Amino acid sequence: MTTYKEIFGKPVKVLSSDPSNETEGQIWYNSSSGTFKAGLSSGAWASGTSMNIARRVGGGAGTQSLALVFAGAGGPPTKLSSSEEWNGSGWTGGGTMGTARYFLGSCGTQTAALGFAGYNGGNKFEVEEYDGSSWSEVNNIPYSVRDLKGFGIQTAAVAAGGYSGSAVISTTTNYDGTNWTSSGNMGTARSALSASGTQTAGLISGGQSPPNTVATEEYDGSSWTTGGNLSSARSQVSMVGLQTSSLIFGGSPGTLNLTEEYDGTSWAVKATLGTARKDIQSAGLSTSALAAGGTNGPTTFSTTENFNVSTTTKTLTSS
Numbered sequence: 001m002t003t004y005k006e007i008f009g010k011p012v013k014v015l016s017s018d019p020s021n022e023t024e025g026q027i028w029y030n031s032s033s034g035t036f037k038a039g040l041s042s043g044a045w046a047s048g049t050s051m052n053i054a055r056r057v058g059g060g061a062g063t064q065s066l067a068l069v070f071a072g073a074g075g076p077p078t079k080l081s082s083s084e085e086w087n088g089s090g091w092t093g094g095g096t097m098g099t100a101r102y103f104l105g106s107c108g109t110q111t112a113a114l115g116f117a118g119y120n121g122g123n124k125f126e127v128e129e130y131d132g133s134s135w136s137e138v139n140n141i142p143y144s145v146r147d148l149k150g151f152g153i154q155t156a157a158v159a160a161g162g163y164s165g166s167a168v169i170s171t172t173t174n175y176d177g178t179n180w181t182s183s184g185n186m187g188t189a190r191s192a193l194s195a196s197g198t199q200t201a202g203l204i205s206g207g208q209s210p211p212n213t214v215a216t217e218e219y220d221g222s223s224w225t226t227g228g229n230l231s232s233a234r235s236q237v238s239m240v241g242l243q244t245s246s247l248i249f250g251g252s253p254g255t256l257n258l259t260e261e262y263d264g265t266s267w268a269v270k271a272t273l274g275t276a277r278k279d280i281q282s283a284g285l286s287t288s289a290l291a292a293g294g295t296n297g298p299t300t301f302s303t304t305e306n307f308n309v310s311t312t313t314k315t316l317t318s319s
Contacts, residue, residue: 048304056295059106060281061113067283073102105150119146149195156199163191184223194239228266236278241286
């Protein structure tokens with residue numbers, strides 16, 4: 001029989017009072033009350049201040065408290081080059097990109113972001129870096145592509161998948177802050193996918209192969225391996241976090257509010273967005289995420305929501 005210590009990695013503690021920093025799955029014995037107790041976590045989305053400009057399929061970077069959104073599409077047929085910075089409570093205008101576009105790849109932080117490829121009347125290959133106030137053009141990605149995804153940081157980034165204009169691709173390309181280098185192809189070619197993680201520990205999931213897929217893949221900096229499948233196939237979906245702890249939300253078919261969490265092995269339903277939508281700009285981690293903008297088809301949103309995880313104490317009783 002598997003023991004609690006083998007599952008959780010720690011023994012059951014005997015404490016005279018409940019801890020103030022309990023974690024999910026932690027069990028302890030409260031000697032004062034003579035009861036076993038456990039830490040249970042739950043996550044929920046809450047409304048935040050709306051963006052100044054409604055946008056979808058733009059770039060996102062940073063954390064829940066220091067985020068950046070840029071480019072994207074406003075109300076059809078508007079193609080945006082503007083940026084907005086989030087300070088945890090409100091949005092202010094940022095620098096303007098040199099090339100207006102949407103369906104682009106993105107990653108990085110609020111003061112060191114990367115935006116690449118995309119679409120503006122045709123597929124793009126231009127790459128721009130943000131320094132916290134202005135954008136500058138740097139070396140192009142070697143191929144024109146849209147509806148791809150990026151992950152990592154400005155000086156160690158990955159571009160994955162997308163649509164070449166004639167086919168959905170499995171191409172993966174690494175960026176070192178100066179040059180782009182071809183890497184191992186994904187197992188499943190896809191566009192409109194989601195991505196998270198670092199250049200040496202990345203994650204992709206969902207997307208259009210077509211059709212929509214449940215497939216998840218993990219990246220080690222040079223090659224991909226199969227991960228746990230989503231609960232349902234979807235595309236135009238957003239993801240934040242790390243390879244072993246990611247949050248995926250929104251997407252299609254139709255317009256979804258479903259949120260799932262990845263623990264490095266499998267996905268589990270976690271919560272629902274307040275506003276169902278797809279093509280959301282996102283930033284943050286699995287425990288503290290930001291969802292900004294997006295669309296339900298007829299409407300492009302400026303809506304902002306924050307996801308946070310809280311842990312509560314539950315007294316365990318015998319059956």
